[in-house]
Amino acid sequence: AQTVTQSQPEMSVQEAETVTLSCTYDTSESDYYLFWYKQPPSRQMILVIRQEAYKQQNATENRFSVNFQKAAKSFSLKISDSQLGDAAMYFCAYRSGEYGNKLVFGAGTILRVKS
Amino acid sequence: DGGITQSPKYLFRKEGQNVTLSCEQNLNHDAMYWYRQDPGQGLRLIYYSQIVNDFQKGDIAEGYSVSREKKESFPLTVTSAQKNPTAFYLCASSIVAWQPQHFGDGTRLSIL
Numbered sequence: 001a002q003t004v005t006q007s008q009p010e011m012s013v014q015e016a017e018t019v020t021l022s023c024t025y026d027t028s029e030s031d032y033y034l035f036w037y038k039q040p041p042s043r044q045m046i047l048v049i050r051q052e053a054y055k056q057q058n059a060t061e062n063r064f065s066v067n068f069q070k071a072a073k074s075f076s077l078k079i080s081d082s083q084l085g086d087a088a089m090y091f092c093a094y095r096s097g098e099y100g101n102k103l104v105f106g107a108g109t110i111l112r113v114k115s
Numbered sequence: 116d117g118g119i120t121q122s123p124k125y126l127f128r129k130e131g132q133n134v135t136l137s138c139e140q141n142l143n144h145d146a147m148y149w150y151r152q153d154p155g156q157g158l159r160l161i162y163y164s165q166i167v168n169d170f171q172k173g174d175i176a177e178g179y180s181v182s183r184e185k186k187e188s189f190p191l192t193v194t195s196a197q198k199n200p201t202a203f204y205l206c207a208s209s210i211v212a213w214q215p216q217h218f219g220d221g222t223r224l225s226i227l
Binding site: 004006009035042043044045046047050091093095097101102103105106107108 | 155165173203213
């Protein structure tokens with residue numbers, strides 16, 4: 001079974017600075033997808049970014065980018081120019097293959113942004 | 116606007132009672148999911164449905180039941196067999212099973 005580990009229960013960042021959230025996963029599959037979801041205090045889950053395992057290029061969405069290291073099974077999220085609205089719980093998630101239908105989530109990292 | 120609506124936002128259950136959480140989507144998505152979130156933990160999959168009249172158990176299905184009679188609706192019943200039902204429940208949907216999932220706002224269930 002696949003597992004996802006987020007080793008940082010909490011992180012803090014100063015407004016306008018950069019922060020990196022860590023995620024590692026364990027799988028024997030070669031075809032899979034990885035996601036980062038944001039859960040603000042409203043509790044709604046918002047998709048931040050996704051990465052296809054077959055793509056070597058790291059995904060980027062505006063201020064959010066990932067560092068995907070397939071051999072190391074590492075999938076970190078970098079947030080640049082942090083804003084107060086970035087404060088939330090961030091979850092890393094894994095999904096099997098092209099037709100996989102189940103998301104496996106990590107325990108989450110609380111990100112606090114200081115003004 | 117299209118989206119996923121979960122109701123109620125807060126729900127209280129007495130011991131021995133069954134309660135049903137509602138999830139409705141107007142996104143025309145085929146696949147729907149129910150997750151449970153406990154403090155300090157990530158989401159865990161309870162049930163999922165890829166098409167109408169079909170659903171599969173997730174990782175923690177014991178004590179829960181679902182139905183999928185309509186494409187837009189996927190209600191979750193928390194039965195009295197679920198011994199620790201206090202949690203935050205999230206419903207999600209996706210165009211098809213392997214596309215990114217979109218989430219509702221959740222329902223918080225508490226035991227009186």
